[in-house]
Amino acid sequence: MMAINLKMACDPWRSRTSVQCASVRDNYRYAILEVILKYKSLFLLFSFLIFHFSLAFSQTASEMDTMLTTDAVTAAQAARFVLGAADLLPAGLPGTEAERTAYDMASSNGWLKVSTNETITMKDVSYLIMKAFDLKGGIMYSLFGSPRYAYREMLYRRLITGQTDQNMKVSGARLLLILDRTISNEQ
Numbered sequence: 001m002m003a004i005n006l007k008m009a010c011d012p013w014r015s016r017t018s019v020q021c022a023s024v025r026d027n028y029r030y031a032i033l034e035v036i037l038k039y040k041s042l043f044l045l046f047s048f049l050i051f052h053f054s055l056a057f058s059q060t061a062s063e064m065d066t067m068l069t070t071d072a073v074t075a076a077q078a079a080r081f082v083l084g085a086a087d088l089l090p091a092g093l094p095g096t097e098a099e100r101t102a103y104d105m106a107s108s109n110g111w112l113k114v115s116t117n118e119t120i121t122m123k124d125v126s127y128l129i130m131k132a133f134d135l136k137g138g139i140m141y142s143l144f145g146s147p148r149y150a151y152r153e154m155l156y157r158r159l160i161t162g163q164t165d166q167n168m169k170v171s172g173a174r175l176l177l178i179l180d181r182t183i184s185n186e187q
Contacts, residue, residue, distance in 0.1 A: 063095060070172035072119040075112055076103040078128060078175060085179050086132040106132075123147035123166040125175060126154040129182055154178070159185065 067073070067081065079102035083089045089102055099116075106112040111131040114124060127147035130137060138156065141149040151166045159181045 067172035067176060072169040073125075073172055073175050074117050075106075075114045075120045075124070076100065076116045077172075078120045078125055078170065079103045079106040079112060081175060081179065082106075082125070082128050082132050085183060088132060119169045121166065122160065122164055122168050122170055123151040125170050125178065126151040126160065126166075129154065129159075129178065133182060133186060135182075135186075157185065 067077065070077070076099040080089070080099045083102045083105060084098070088105065089098060093101055103112065103116050106128060109131065111128050112120075112124065114120060120128075124147055127150040129135070130141070130150040130153065135153075136142075137145075137149065137153040141153045148166060151160070154160045155164075159178055
């Protein structure tokens with residue numbers, strides 16, 4: 001990225017026209033946009049933390065910090081955050097009780113087929129989100145309704161981006177980013 005000195009480029013005592021100064025200012029704006037686009041996932045995550053969690057979720061700040069630093073989310077943690085985001089959990093439940101209630105609700109509805117402390121994969125998270133938010137899928141998801149086609153539907157809708165695999169373990173930050181995109185697209 002090139003550094004632009006606006007004061008030097010648009011000095012009124014130099015022989016610069018206003019068109020040249022405007023061109024320099026436009027280049028400066030484009031440089032700022034390039035930086036924003038380069039770090040867009042960081043900006044999305046930051047905006048997600050500020051806006052959506054303050055309004056939509058009932059988790060505490062320490063639980064959010066724990067989720068952001070988690071390398072592999074368990075099925076109970078995923079159920080708690082996804083069902084909490086979909087407003088399917090009763091308010092005011094403490095940490096482990098909320099996880100247990102969310103997992104029981106998800107597994108009794110057939111949305112989760114993994115054990116409580118097992119790490120969850122992208123296809124299982126996709127299936128859980130599709131069911132919890134009652135998202136309609138394409139033809140293959142409508143016919144088979146499996147986690148594989150839920151994952152493919154989430155890819156198609158660009159709710160899951162980047163280099164992923166359906167059997168990949170889900171980190172806490174990635175789960176929160178997927179939830180942010182799901183909530184944003186739902187509204």
